[in-house]
Amino acid sequence: MLRDRSHIEDTLRLATAEPSAEFSAAMKKLLNIYHTAIKPMEQAYKYNELRQHEVTDGEITSKPMVLFLGPWSVGKSSMINYLLGLHSTSQELYTGAEPTTSEYTVIMHGEKFRSIEGIVMAADSSRSFSPLEKFGQGFLERLVGIEMPHKLLERVTFVDTPGIIENRKQQERGYPYNEVCQWFIDRADLIFLVFDPTKLDVGGELEMLFKQMKGRESQIRLILNKADSLTNQDLMRVYGALFWSMAPLINVTEPPRVYVSSFWPLDYAADTSRELFMKEESSLLEDLNQVIENQIENKIAFIRQHGIRVRIHALLVDRYLQTYYDKMGWFSDPYEVFQDIVNDPDKYYIFKSILAKTNVSKFDLPNKEAYQDFFGVNPVSSFKQLSSHCSWSGGCLLEKIEKAISHELPALLSSIGKASGAPPPAKAAQATPPPLPGTCEGPGCEEKPKNRWRRQ
Known part of the structure; x- marks a missing residue:
């Protein structure tokens, strides 16, 4: 005999299938934050070549x-x-x-x-x-x-x-x-x-x-x-x-x-x-x-984590560049100077200076060996310092990504949490379906969380 499958549709709440306006608006805002604050920094410092992971719109909006x-x-x-x-x-x-x-x-x-x-x-x-x-x-x-x-x-x-x-x-x-x-x-x-x-x-x-x-x-x-x-x-x-x-x-x-x-x-x-x-x-x-x-919350957390990694990468490349310009002399060989910095970054306090001057966790820092390969493919001349990525109309890339990480993405997450905590509108009385095996219903049981993905 075949088993009854009605509890699957009831538990997963598959009666309706239209995304709520709140879900669609949050996803649209998340895409906008990524494209305006994180992706420009990604492209400027070729982050994808370090991690071999390109974040696409399809990945952000995927189920x-x-x-x-x-x-x-x-x-x-x-x-x-x-x-x-x-x-x-x-x-x-x-x-x-x-x-x-x-x-x-x-x-x-x-x-x-x-x-x-x-x-x-x-x-x-x-x-x-x-x-x-x-x-x-x-x-x-x-x-x-x-x-x-x-x-x-x-x-x-x-x-x-x-x-x-x-x-x-x-x-x-x-x-x-x-x-x-x-x-x-x-x-x-x-x-x-x-x-x-x-x-x-x-x-x-x-x-x-x-x-x-x-x-x-x-x-x-x-x-x-x-x-x-x-x-x-x-x-x-x-x-x-x-x-x-x-x-x-x-x-x-x-x-x-x-x-x-x-x-x-x-x-x-x-x-x-x-x-x-x-x-x-x-x-x-x-x-x-x-x-x-929790789809939208997980997407926001993923983009914020990705933004933190992109920001750390940009700060490190900027520090490599600053050290390179400081150590260059009139008769120095540019290739030898930069190779010395890349091969022994601890001698020039590359990573320690990032931890000392910025709010970066040491557990989020990439491996030093990864930058030997990264700069082996991407010459130092292909990058500009962070201070050069500023304009009167667009602002600075570093300020944009820090604002997204510290304020915009947490605010978006908070707005979703507040909306989900709002009491649902009154509904007409309906016949109560029989309880499922293993579930708890009655005065002593908490109401199951509402599904924000759907219109209630």
Whole structure:
């Protein structure tokens, strides 16, 4: 028998699908701040060549991305089919007991169902996938986009990845697997790491993935799938074994959240913990909804963090230039002087002077070696000092980016918070739907957060 899916639409609030005026206005203002205050500094000091990460409008306006990782045949594709209600339809992702997904499959919203080649996706500048071209044609042939009309896909994008196969060398994949995974991990708002009770072994590829997810532990969710295939006693043992396997890889005080259930459309097996599984599923859906709900806040935080890095880079380049001009004499060789500064910046207090004179954290400073490569490609003559980037009409680039970081972006975030705290308008009395399994309703329960993305 198939499971009832009504709780998915109720939890994710998919009844309507129009962005609120507040959401659209905040996104428009965020784009304006980026283009007027941050991007000019980016271009003036060639920040993209330092980080190899170009922020595009498509990335800023893109929907939250949910990334599915894990060994082969653990139920990643089946879970996406279940969330989207694709079981037994022509749009269903192919699943099987053998390794079936060999491509990176991006499932996104579209007016009609269609498949898009990776080369076409990378060539479309309006999407956020154009930077994937740097991984070569071998990877683009393994990238597939699927568009379909769906209420949930208007709010979020799913990425299904090839399964981790520990007995295969990375070189046999034909593309830089770890670098591609890193690209998706850096842009994912939520990472579902799916496991099968029979596939808890940890090998080189999985260990490398955890190293790549360092610093993003708050976005990782472990999923013990196919839980109804075990007895309650065996399930407890497997749950403990999962933590035992993951503990050396997740070096944080608070372990990531683990969801235990069977995320597929068929009903739970008999004589299993049905009530527990339904509560776990409801918790996962609430977690997913929270990420969707916080989309605009996460975008503002991302742009502010990016702005801070661009500002630090500009200050460092300016300091390199100032030191270069101070050390140049009448008979000095410009190349030798600058190479000495780049090769030994500590001798000239390049980084220490930035920490002493500006409100920059030492933990945000880039590696010194990165500037040896940066100036090796970009000659010092291609840059001007910060004081030269000022005009009567446009002001100074440094003042603009500092104003954006210190005032404009926090003010935008604060305005969204105040708007979300406003009491909702009175509504006509409606019939109250029955409570979902595992949810709390009544005088002692707090009201669920309103969804600002939608008109209430």
